[in-house]
Amino acid sequence: MNLLIYKTQSELFEDLIEYIVTIANQSIAENGCFNFVLTGGNSPKALYELLATTYRDKIDWSKVYFFFGDERNVLPNHESYNGLMAKRAILDPLNIAEDHIFYVDTTLAPEKAAIEYNKAITAHFNGADIIFDLILLGMGDDAHTASLFPGTSILDNKEVEIDSVFVEKLSTYRISFTAPLINKAKNIAFLVFGESKAQAVKHVIEAPKKNTKLYPSQLINPVDGSVTWFLDDAAAALLDN
């Protein structure tokens, strides 16, 4: 695990963008494309905007495929739909072709949406093992990542790679990658900032004994790849070192 801590959000973004650009260009050079999984929530919006403006010339975007690690069970035009935020912040500004974007079809029932999403991604990988070049993840104050929330049934999922889950505390369904799928990625990056995340960061990173039911982000341990945490000082404030 790599742990990177920054004084300011802008320093964090600058380094995270350099990391993304390096992996993207390496993937394109080696395989002709970059399979990039976006995270939702509020934290990545400014990152996406920077990628689409200041850094747009650093990557050949025509070779990038975009995916979502989780989605909220709301219609695609709803303000909470993770895909809508990404569409506005990065996908539209970069004129990404529709067939390079894998949105979750939330016009379907959640269970069906997860199955169809899995099918579309499996087809993209030509039926081979689904191994993404880079998965960006956020983390909530409760240590959830993607839509792997504390105490939910999806945490026990060993076989299914994309699933729907009812999140009782939010009274809603989510569609999410499961931990086994995330852990197959070549690179995983957590983007976490702000004081409200400090307690969760401490538990996930430094707890002497794992409790993945309570702190689902502890489930993220890549099989062969790397995991890097990009934190700001506020999120890292309670860490020992």
Ligand SMILES: O=C1O[C@H](COP(=O)(O)O)[C@@H](O)[C@H](O)[C@H]1O
């Ligand atoms: O609900 C979600 O929350 C997490 C964290 O979001 P943030 O707003 O605290 O940055 C996010 O990673 C996930 O994709 C999203 O659906």
